[in-house]
Amino acid sequence: MTTILRVDARAVLLPLRGSFKTARSVHTHQLSVVTTVECSDGVRGYGSIDPSPGYLPETVPQVVAKVQDVLGPALVGIDVADPRSLVEKLVSIAPDSPIARASVELALWDLQGRLQRLPVHRLLGKARRSEIALVGWIGVLPPEKAARAAVDWVEKGFRALKVKIGQEPQSDCERVRAVRAAVGPSIEIRVDGNEGYDVNTAISVLRALRPVGLIYCEQPVTRRDFSGLATIRRQVDVPLMADEGIETEADLRDLVRCEGADYVKLKVMKHGGIWETYHMARIAAEGGLVCTIGHGFGTALATLAEIQVAAVLDRATDAHEMVGPLKLLDDVVVQPLDLSRGCVGLPDSPGLGGDPSPDKISQYAAV
Numbered sequence: 001m002t003t004i005l006r007v008d009a010r011a012v013l014l015p016l017r018g019s020f021k022t023a024r025s026v027h028t029h030q031l032s033v034v035t036t037v038e039c040s041d042g043v044r045g046y047g048s049i050d051p052s053p054g055y056l057p058e059t060v061p062q063v064v065a066k067v068q069d070v071l072g073p074a075l076v077g078i079d080v081a082d083p084r085s086l087v088e089k090l091v092s093i094a095p096d097s098p099i100a101r102a103s104v105e106l107a108l109w110d111l112q113g114r115l116q117r118l119p120v121h122r123l124l125g126k127a128r129r130s131e132i133a134l135v136g137w138i139g140v141l142p143p144e145k146a147a148r149a150a151v152d153w154v155e156k157g158f159r160a161l162k163v164k165i166g167q168e169p170q171s172d173c174e175r176v177r178a179v180r181a182a183v184g185p186s187i188e189i190r191v192d193g194n195e196g197y198d199v200n201t202a203i204s205v206l207r208a209l210r211p212v213g214l215i216y217c218e219q220p221v222t223r224r225d226f227s228g229l230a231t232i233r234r235q236v237d238v239p240l241m242a243d244e245g246i247e248t249e250a251d252l253r254d255l256v257r258c259e260g261a262d263y264v265k266l267k268v269m270k271h272g273g274i275w276e277t278y279h280m281a282r283i284a285a286e287g288g289l290v291c292t293i294g295h296g297f298g299t300a301l302a303t304l305a306e307i308q309v310a311a312v313l314d315r316a317t318d319a320h321e322m323v324g325p326l327k328l329l330d331d332v333v334v335q336p337l338d339l340s341r342g343c344v345g346l347p348d349s350p351g352l353g354g355d356p357s358p359d360k361i362s363q364y365a366a367v
């Protein structure tokens with residue numbers, strides 16, 4: 001029997017390439033957690049989570065403490081053979097700490113894949129795609145700069161773009177129109193309001209943007225306003241995506257009941273890990289929603305976990321958003337993940353598919 005020997009969580013502070021402004025804050029560094037699970041065979045699995053400050057209630061110090069003091073000790077000595085029962089144990093111990101659970105859960109799947117010499121997507125099911133297309137992002141920029149950024153993405157090979165809106169309606173619209181004019185009709189454009197509008201403003205902005213041809217608008221209004229989303233959805237013919245509003249399975253079922261969206265964004269970190277995200281995606285599909293996987297900031301390990309999930313989904317967008325490593329100057333793996341051409345092949349090496357670097361994890365350790 002192979003059992004869990006030790007679990008260790010460390011905070012790391014990784015430098016970003018410049019700074020990135022969202023509707024919420026400006027980021028120059030990324031504070032992440034790398035969690036290691038070592039089993040009695042001496043094999044190690046690695047996971048990582050990256051909670052942006054203010055986005056979710058769990059902070060990095062809280063996650064480290066929860067893993068070191070609660071989740072890790074509870075797993076030591078347990079048979080690793082059935083990762084799903086380990087996930088259930090994590091949920092029962094820490095039902096209100098999805099991010100701490102995710103940091104351990106990713107490491108457990110990585111470990112399981114390494115022990116079975118299979119990539120995580122093979123442990124989950126059947127891969128539906130061999131390559132994941134990625135979405136390039138454009139922040140709150142003046143129209144000319146946004147257009148230049150869009151052309152840069154397309155020249156690198158990206159075929160899908162996301163433009164941040166949700167601030168000042170007139171300039172938001174000018175930004176999106178400038179991007180469309182710069183890249184032509186064949187590139188997918190989505191917009192993300194990050195909860196920035198009220199219902200009436202969202203309706204008028206999306207009506208004004210209708211000629212631009214948007215694949216969807218993400219979270220135009222405040223997170224819990226599912227009926228507001230439904231109102232917008234009835235009055236404009238731009239499809240809607242829920243993001244901030246979806247944390248739990250119950251949220252997702254409420255959204256479906258309200259008919260508030262056509263798409264939903266799921267994030268491995270936010271929903272407690274790979275297995276719970278996969279489960280949420282199946283509920284979304286049953287409710288007629290199309291999923292996109294990914295979040296804006298993440299190490300290679302967090303990104304690989306999202307790639308593994310996106311690969312096995314039946315009902316998903318072509319392009320996903322796990323582009324965190326593009327924003328990092330360095331990572332916690334030996335070979336950085338190359339996302340620069342707008343797509344990434346499905347890893348076929350055991351586990352998550354990364355090559356974690358203990359040296360880098362020590363080098364960037366946050367005290």
Ligand SMILES: [Mg+2]
Binds near residue numbers: 192194218219243265
């Ligand atoms: Mg979003």
